[in-house]
Amino acid sequence: MTNTSEAPSADVLMEVKGLKKHFQVKKGYFKKEISNVKAVDGVDVTIYEGETLGIVGESGCGKSTTGEMLLGLMKPTEGSVTFMGKDLTAMNKKELREMRKDIQVIFQDPFASLNPRMTVEELIGEPLKIHTSKTKKEIRNEVVELLEVVGLNQEQLKRYPHEFSGGQRQRIGIARALALKPKLIICDEPVSALDVSIQAQILNLLKKLQREFNLTLVFIAHGLPAVRNISDRIAVMYLGKIVEITDRDQLFAGALHPYTEALLKSIPVDHPSLRSNYQPLEGDLPNPANPPSGCAFHTRCPFAQEICREKAPSLEEHRENHHAACHYPLYK
Amino acid sequence: MSEPLLEIEDLRVRFRSDEGVVSPVNGVSFQVHEGETVAVVGESGSGKSMTSLSILGLVPAPGEVYDGSIRLQGEDLTKMKRSQMRKLRGNEISMIFQEPMTSLNPVFTIGNQMIEVIRLHQKLDKTESIQQAVTMLDLVGIPEPERVLKQFPHQLSGGMRQRVMIAMALSCNPKLLIADEPTTALDVTIQAQILNLMKELKDELNTGVILITHDLGVVAEVADRVVVMYGGEVVEEATVDEIFNHPVHPYTKGLLASVPKMTGPVEELGAIKGSVPTPSEMPTGCKFHPRCPIATDLCKQVHPQLEETTPQHFKRCFHTEGGVKHDEHERSTIS
Numbered sequence: 001m002t003n004t005s006e007a008p009s010a011d012v013l014m015e016v017k018g019l020k021k022h023f024q025v026k027k028g029y030f031k032k033e034i035s036n037v038k039a040v041d042g043v044d045v046t047i048y049e050g051e052t053l054g055i056v057g058e059s060g061c062g063k064s065t066t067g068e069m070l071l072g073l074m075k076p077t078e079g080s081v082t083f084m085g086k087d088l089t090a091m092n093k094k095e096l097r098e099m100r101k102d103i104q105v106i107f108q109d110p111f112a113s114l115n116p117r118m119t120v121e122e123l124i125g126e127p128l129k130i131h132t133s134k135t136k137k138e139i140r141n142e143v144v145e146l147l148e149v150v151g152l153n154q155e156q157l158k159r160y161p162h163e164f165s166g167g168q169r170q171r172i173g174i175a176r177a178l179a180l181k182p183k184l185i186i187c188d189e190p191v192s193a194l195d196v197s198i199q200a201q202i203l204n205l206l207k208k209l210q211r212e213f214n215l216t217l218v219f220i221a222h223g224l225p226a227v228r229n230i231s232d233r234i235a236v237m238y239l240g241k242i243v244e245i246t247d248r249d250q251l252f253a254g255a256l257h258p259y260t261e262a263l264l265k266s267i268p269v270d271h272p273s274l275r276s277n278y279q280p281l282e283g284d285l286p287n288p289a290n291p292p293s294g295c296a297f298h299t300r301c302p303f304a305q306e307i308c309r310e311k312a313p314s315l316e317e318h319r320e321n322h323h324a325a326c327h328y329p330l331y332k
Numbered sequence: 333m334s335e336p337l338l339e340i341e342d343l344r345v346r347f348r349s350d351e352g353v354v355s356p357v358n359g360v361s362f363q364v365h366e367g368e369t370v371a372v373v374g375e376s377g378s379g380k381s382m383t384s385l386s387i388l389g390l391v392p393a394p395g396e397v398y399d400g401s402i403r404l405q406g407e408d409l410t411k412m413k414r415s416q417m418r419k420l421r422g423n424e425i426s427m428i429f430q431e432p433m434t435s436l437n438p439v440f441t442i443g444n445q446m447i448e449v450i451r452l453h454q455k456l457d458k459t460e461s462i463q464q465a466v467t468m469l470d471l472v473g474i475p476e477p478e479r480v481l482k483q484f485p486h487q488l489s490g491g492m493r494q495r496v497m498i499a500m501a502l503s504c505n506p507k508l509l510i511a512d513e514p515t516t517a518l519d520v521t522i523q524a525q526i527l528n529l530m531k532e533l534k535d536e537l538n539t540g541v542i543l544i545t546h547d548l549g550v551v552a553e554v555a556d557r558v559v560v561m562y563g564g565e566v567v568e569e570a571t572v573d574e575i576f577n578h579p580v581h582p583y584t585k586g587l588l589a590s591v592p593k594m595t596g597p598v599e600e601l602g603a604i605k606g607s608v609p610t611p612s613e614m615p616t617g618c619k620f621h622p623r624c625p626i627a628t629d630l631c632k633q634v635h636p637q638l639e640e641t642t643p644q645h646f647k648r649c650f651h652t653e654g655g656v657k658h659d660e661h662e663r664s665t666i667s
């Protein structure tokens with residue numbers, strides 16, 4: 001999807017509107033004071049069928065919390081998540097369970113997300129056992145097929161997670177997520193814990209599977225190079241909000257939000273000949289329990305004016321299919 | 333070239349246990365010169381941290397350095413007494429680790445800890461020590477150093493804590509600084525601040541730096557020379573430009589091709605098959621041969637030695653020539 005005009009014509013798979021999640025956290029010595037952590041604070045995004053949407057941002061900006069709400073695993077404080085025409089946030093337990101077949105997840109830590117007492121066959125077969133009426137034999141056949149798809153083999157059926165390397169465990173997690181032939185897979189930092197050479201294997205695998213099964217992927221990560229490699233479109237988050245969203249190449253060629261630009265320039269270079277004298281962004285990420293007024297980025301933004309301190313900019317389309325939330329977008 | 337500041341030769345570390353002996357470091361040699369930043373790269377378990385702990389005399393029991401030498405300005409650290417080593421650490425050699433929280437004491441203020449370190453190693457009185465602490469915090473770009481001295485570690489952000497660690501590590505003007513994954517736990521905008529700081533300090537002080545990392549971007553950003561490790565061995569060593577322009581060893585090439593790029597066309601990544609073996613399942617012959625695309629029978633049977641292919645470019649591989657331009661697309665097209 002390099003063509004900017006292509007995205008809107010594709011079918012909408014998920015529509016996220018005004019999504020918020022605020023956590024009430026007790027603080028202070030006597031835990032009497034209550035602070036309101038605005039983990040996700042108004043996210044609007046449309047996910048199209050067959051695309052990979054990257055969500056990138058620094059630690060604590062609300063990526064995982066957003067992911068959990070898209071999965072229907074967490075109730076939003078406000079807003080809606082419409083998946084294939086139905087609002088997840090209004091579903092009861094039974095409807096949610098039914099819907100989960102279509103939305104699967106792959107986590108960062110394959111160690112923590114796999115039950116250590118289950119064999120590979122049981123782990124990958126479990127979703128089939130729960131959600132379908134397939135026989136034991138049918139399930140086994142499917143598991144063997146899935147193993148092949150993710151690059152493992154059937155000699156490994158009876159083995160336990162601890163007998164596998166990190167990359168292999170991630171492959172098991174992927175096979176499990178694929179078992180029910182979902183439409184959408186939310187990948188939350190699926191390669192962050194892996195070695196460089198294994199990261200490449202898993203990124204290539206995810207791309208291949210997406211093409212083969214016409215999957216829609218939401219790829220959440222803090223590593224921008226990996227996000228660039230796999231995504232068609234990229235959303236940049238800062239402090240609970242999407243500050244910019246557009247096609248991958250457009251984002252790299254002409255970022256509109258000063259935070260995106262700073263993020264791009266902060267990534268270490270690909271080659272020593274590309275070293276620059278870039279002066280990094282100053283200061284730290286603000287606390288989401290006490291976000292700055294107006295534009296949350298104004299405390300670190302080199303272009304901030306009076307209005308940035310007072311009024312929060314909304315996410316607007318400044319160029320075709322290129323949205324940014326900034327009073328003074330770059331290159332305009 | 334001048335006399336090296338640090339000279340590691342054929343360093344070997346082993347751990348003995350009931351299950352047998354494993355050697356996470358197996359004949360590592362490289363040098364660090366004054367004012368030079370040497371990056372040690374490699375994937376998890378390649379022996380990077382164990383190498384740095386050997387230099388510091390801090391290999392955890394039952395591990396031991398059983399062969400080789402580590403010379404700091406000619407003096408062999410492996411022959412030193414514990415008490416001598418303790419004096420050396422924090423004086424001539426300083427270190428910063430990945431997670432500053434584990435190296436800072438949570439119950440003392442930053443000031444207490446910095447002043448203790450300064451007084452331990454330098455003959456300064458209390459007021460002078462405080463002055464020195466303020467100067468160091470200022471040097472690493474901490475705003476309001478006097479206020480930060482009164483704070484506790486948990487009151488600072490991750491990036492600030494790493495700055496404090498760097499200030500402490502540099503406060504005794506060490507000749508050698510060992511930084512083990514100093515930015516791995518940090519956010520990218522904060523990582524950029526710390527890398528920038530390391531570059532500035534390099535110009536200001538004349539410290540030799542060993543930078544341990546698995547991130548080739550960090551290497552491209554700050555290193556002068558690069559040591560690539562695999563399975564406890566150095567498989568390639570060269571200047572940073574050589575490593576990125578003319579990598580020779582199949583592992584180095586594979587590693588470079590695995591990294592997703594920020595510039596140029598988006599392509600399928602050149603993954604290396606398989607995964608890093610654990611020390612107990614290390615293959616015979618070339619340790620990389622099960623994953624190597626050009627391995628032959630020779631590689632399975634015989635262990636290749638580290639040899640100099642072109643001046644200052646070392647490789648451990650039978651089947652590659654040095655100095656041959658490799659076929660990756662020209663970098664110069666990227667501006």
Ligand SMILES: Nc1ncnc2c1ncn2[C@@H]1O[C@H](COP(=O)(O)OP(=O)(O)OP(=O)(O)O)[C@@H](O)[C@H]1O
Binds near residue numbers: 037057059062064065
């Ligand atoms: N259950 C919870 N209770 C209170 N605060 C929470 C909870 N879960 C998340 N938060 C806070 O919400 C914010 C967003 O968290 P989230 O995990 O979504 O961030 P993230 O972008 O995924 O970060 P990372 O890159 O570190 O994974 C953080 O400040 C976090 O501390």
Ligand SMILES: Nc1ncnc2c1ncn2[C@@H]1O[C@H](COP(=O)(O)OP(=O)(O)OP(=O)(O)O)[C@@H](O)[C@H]1O
Binds near residue numbers: 381
């Ligand atoms: N106490 C120990 N007993 C036996 N082996 C050990 C011990 N501590 C470490 N090792 C082994 O030494 C090897 C090298 O470890 P080291 O920590 O130096 O790797 P590294 O290159 O720093 O990896 P990482 O990138 O994960 O930090 C590892 O394979 C590890 O299993």
Ligand code: SF4
Binds near residue numbers: 652
């Ligand atoms: S020695 Fe053989 S196996 Fe080892 S890297 Fe070279 S070609 Fe590959």
Ligand SMILES: [Mg+2]
Binds near residue numbers: 064
């Ligand atoms: Mg997260």
Ligand SMILES: [Mg+2]
Binds near residue numbers: 380381382512
């Ligand atoms: Mg290490």
